[in-house]
Every structure is written in structure tokens, then in C-alpha cells.
Amino acid sequence: xxxxxxxxxxxxxxxxxxxELTPKVASLRVPQAGGRSRGGESLGSAVVFTGDGFLLTNxxxxxxxxxxxxxxxxxxxxxxxxVGSDPLSDLAVVRAGGPTPPPAxxxxxxxxxxxxxxxAVGSPLGLAGSVTAGVVSAVGRSLPTRSGSAARLVExxxxxxxxxxxxxxxxALADAHSRVVGINTAVAGIGLGLAVPVNATTRRxxxxxxxxxxxxxxxxxxxxxxxxxxxxLQERFGRPSGLRVAEVVPGGPADHAGLRAxxxxxxxxxxxxxxxxxxQRLMFSEAIGQPLAITVMRNGALVDVIVEPSELVAA
Numbered sequence: 559x560x561x562x563x564x565x566x567x568x569x570x571x572x573x574x575x576x577x578e579l580t581p582k583v584a585s586l587r588v589p590q591a592g593g594r595s596r597g598g599e600s601l602g603s604a605v606v607f608t609g610d611g612f613l614l615t616n617x618x619x620x621x622x623x624x625x626x627x628x629x630x631x632x633x634x635x636x637x638x639x640x641v642g643s644d645p646l647s648d649l650a651v652v653r654a655g656g657p658t659p660p661p662a663x664x665x666x667x668x669x670x671x672x673x674x675x676x677x678a679v680g681s682p683l684g685l686a687g688s689v690t691a692g693v694v695s696a697v698g699r700s701l702p703t704r705s706g707s708a709a710r711l712v713e714x715x716x717x718x719x720x721x722x723x724x725x726x727x728x729x730a731l732a733d734a735h736s737r738v739v740g741i742n743t744a745v746a747g748i749g750l751g752l753a754v755p756v757n758a759t760t761r762r763x764x765x766x767x768x769x770x771x772x773x774x775x776x777x778x779x780x781x782x783x784x785x786x787x788x789x790x791l792q793e794r795f796g797r798p799s800g801l802r803v804a805e806v807v808p809g810g811p812a813d814h815a816g817l818r819a820x821x822x823x824x825x826x827x828x829x830x831x832x833x834x835x836x837x838q839r840l841m842f843s844e845a846i847g848q849p850l851a852i853t854v855m856r857n858g859a860l861v862d863v864i865v866e867p868s869e870l871v872a873a
Contacts, residue, residue: 568675568691571675571677571734572675572677572689572691574736575677575679575689575732575734575736576677576679576689578662578736579605579662579677579679579730579732579736579738580631580679580687580689581630581631581632581659582605582606582659582660582661582662582730583603583604583605583606583631583662583679583680583681583687583729583730584603584604584605584606584613584628584629584630584654584658584681585601585602585603585628585629585630585681585725586600586601586602586603586604586615586619586620586626586627586628586629586638586652586681586728587599587600587601587626587627587628587629588600588601588602588619588620588621588623588625588626589623589626590621590622590623600619600620600621600623600626601681601725602615602616602619602620602681602725602727602728602729603615603619603679603680603681603725603726603727603728603729603730603742604619604628604638604652604728604729605662605728605729605730605738605741606654606658606659606660606661606662607661607662607664607738607764608661609660609661611636611653611654611655611656611657611658612641612651612652612653612654612768613628613638613651613652613653613654613658614649614650614651614728614741614764615649615650615651615652615727615728615741616648616649616650616727616728616741616742616743616754617643617644617645617647617648617649617650618645618648618727618743619650619727619728620640620643620650620652623640624639624640625637625638625639625640625652626638626652628652628654628658629681630658630659631687632659634656634657635656636654636655636656636657636658637654637655637656638652638653638654638655639652639653639655640652641653641767641768641771642766642767642768642770642771642772642773643767643772644763644766644767644772644773646773646775647754647760647763647773648743648754649741649754649760649763649764649767650728650767651764651767651768662730662732662736662737662738663736663737663738664737664738664756664761665732665733665735665737665738665739665756666737666739666756666757667697667714667716667739667740667755667756667757668714668755668757668758670694670697670716670733670739670755671694671697672693672694672695672696672697673693673694674693674694674733674734675691675692675693675733675734676691676692676693676694676716676718676720676731676732676733676739676740677689677690677691677720677731677732677733677734678690678691678692678718678720678721678722678726678729678730678731678732678742678751678753679729679730679732680722680725680726680727680728680729680730680742681725681726681729688723688726690720690721690722691720692718692719692720692721692751693718693719693720694716694717694718695717695718695719695750696716696717697714697716697717698714698715698833699714699715699716699717699752714755714757714759714835715743715752715753715754715755716731716739716740716752716753716754716755717750717751717752718731718751718752718753719750719751720751721751722742722744722751726742726751727742727743727744728741728742728743729741729742730742731753738756739753739755739756740753740754740755740756741753741754741756758839759835759838759839762842766842766843773842774842774843774846774869775841775842775843775869775870776840776841776842776843776845776846776867776868776869776870777810777811777841777867777868777869777870778810778811778812778837778841778865778867779806779807779809779810779811779812779813779868780803780805780806780807780810780812780817781803781804781805781806781807782801782802782803782804782823782834782837783801783802783804783834784799784800784801784802784832784833784834785799785800785801785802785822786798786799786800787799787800787822787824787855788855791824791855795824795830797830797832798832799832800822800823800824800831800832800855801822801823801831801832801833801834801836801837802820802821802822802823803817803818803819803820803821803822803823803854804819805819806818806819810868811865811866811867811868812865814865814866815852815863815864815865815866816863817852817854817863817865818856820856821854821855821856821861822854822855822856823837823852823853823854824853824854824855824860825852825853826840826850826851826852826853827840827850827851828851841867841870845867846867846868846869847866847867847868847869848866848867849864849865849866850864850865850866850867851863851864852864852865
């Protein structure tokens with residue numbers, strides 16, 4: 559191909575996103591035992607998302623460290639401190655102690671569709687400014703995470719075939735308009751990468767980390783899975799599914815309220831529930847100790863149950 563031919567439309571988009579975001583994605587070097595590189599240093603990436611030096615990354619990148627060094631593609635570097643970390647969502651916020659590039663724009667992952675072009679920008683193996691492209695392979699995936707003995711699913715995880723490598727964690731997953739729609743979090747296999755979505759729920763997590771350094775969550779003590787509503791309820795509520803209670807934790811708030819395995823959750827706090835994240839979006843600090851009205855289908859009848867969520871304490 560002659561060098562003077564114009565780029566095709568696909569290449570133009572990828573080149574544009576790379577030019578916009580590469581300066582705004584840092585390579586993180588985090589001192590800690592058992593890191594990905596020699597000398598007990600963990601390598602990862604982070605995205606500048608405010609004009610006053612806040613960067614977004616993964617909780618597993620910073621681990622238990624209090625700080626480290628951020629290196630940018632223009633050769634500058636700055637020390638950073640960990641502002642807050644939330645292992646249950648695998649998100650962390652750090653703040654640079656020196657000048658940073660202008661912030662990236664955060665997008666809305668809930669608007670992504672399968673097949674949509676996405677571009678991953680990160681620092682695999684500490685190599686700043688690495689760019690790969692692919693498509694959204696699936697949305698609504700679940701990523702198991704753990705903090706101590708507390709396990710949780712990060713819901714609505716984005717699956718992409720954009721090539722990711724160790725060190726990409728904490729980097730940006732962007733749409734064609736250079737908006738950051740996800741934070742790359744895991745390499746699940748060849749041709750399979752996962753990213754924590756940027757949406758209303760994660761924005762609340764980010765805000766809590768910036769303000770308080772941690773996220774307080776409410777806890778119901780149940781495990782649920784999507785299940786179809788009976789035909790009559792589908793017509794009545796105008797939606798196909800609810801949440802089937804698969805397990806109730808003995809002694810937990812749901813157990814005390816009388817919820818049972820097999821109950822089909824229809825609504826919570828007056829809002830429809832069809833996916834686990836519909837409940838999780840309600841499980842923030844303001845719900846702790848407050849009555850939560852849940853409507854379930856049980857033995858063919860609708861039953862209202864009042865639950866008082868407790869605070870989730872990670873061991």
C-alpha cells in the first residue's frame with residue numbers, strides 16, 4: 559500500500575483514540591512484595607480522570623501499598639498516594655503529587671452494544687503507551703472478586719477481544735469517541751479481556767473512594783439468579799424476568815425478614831429487579847439499617863417483605 563494513501567475509517571478511529579488517550583494513561587510502579595516484576599514491584603496502569611491529579615486504576619494493582627510512581631508517555635513522572643481502594647469492585651483511586659496531563663472523559667458503559675469498536679490503552683509489562691483495538695464481545699458478564707473472606711461479583715463486566723497483557727490492568731477501555739467506558743481489570747484467556755464498566759454504580763464507588771477512602775455497602779445476605787416471570791406477571795409488569803433467590807445466608811437480614819430460597823424477587827424499593835446489579839445498585843451506605851421493601855412471588859402470590867440491610871464488613 560502506498561504510504562500516501564489515506565487511512566481507512568477503522569484506522570482513523572483507532573489512531574484518534576490513541577492520540578487522545580495515550581498521554582492520559584500512566585504506567586504505575588507500586589512497591590510491594592510479590593509484584594509482577596523484579597524487586598517486589600507491581601506494574602499496572604491508571605487513567606487521569608480529574609484536572610487536579612486523581613487517577614483511576616484497579617484495586618489489585620495497588621494492593622496494600624500506600625503509594626508509588628506514575629510514569630507518563632511524555633517521559634514525565636510523579637509520585638502518587640493511594641486515596642482509596644475497593645477490592646470488591648476492583649477499583650482504586652490514586653492522586654499524583656505533581657502535574658498530570660489533562661483528564662480523560664468518562665463515558666457510559668451501559669450504552670455499549672455487542673460488536674461495538676473499543677480501544678484499550680495501557681502499559682503492559684511497564685511499556686507506556688500500548689494500544690490495542692477490538693470489539694465488545696459481550697456485556698453483562700460477572701467477575702468474581704474477593705476481599706478477605708467476603709466474595710462478590712462485579713456485575714456488568716465488559717468482555718472484549720482487544721488484546722490485553724499483564725500490566726494493562728487499570729488502563730482505559732475507550733469507545734470510538736475516546737470516552738473511557740471501562741477500566742481493564744483481567745486477562746481471562748487468549749482473545750478474552752475483561753473491564754470494570756464505567757456507569758452510575760461505579761461512579762458512586764469512585765466518588766466514595768475520593769471522599770472517604772472506602773465504600774460502605776449494605777448487605778442483604780442472599781444469592782440470586784435471573785429467572786423468568788410467569789406469563790401473567792410479564793404482561794402486568796411489562797418485563798420478562800425477575801430474580802430467583804437461590805440461597806439465603808442463615809442469620810442475615812434476608813433470613814430475619816423471612817425471605818426464602820425459591821422466592822422470585824419482582825421489585826425492591828419500588829424499582830424493578832431483573833439482574834443482580836439491580837439489587838446491588840441499592841446497596842450503598844444510605845440503605846444500611848433502613849427498611850427496604852421487597853416484593854416477591856411465592857407460591858403463586860405476590861408477597862411484600864421488609865428487610866433492614868446491615869453493613870457489609872470485609873474480613
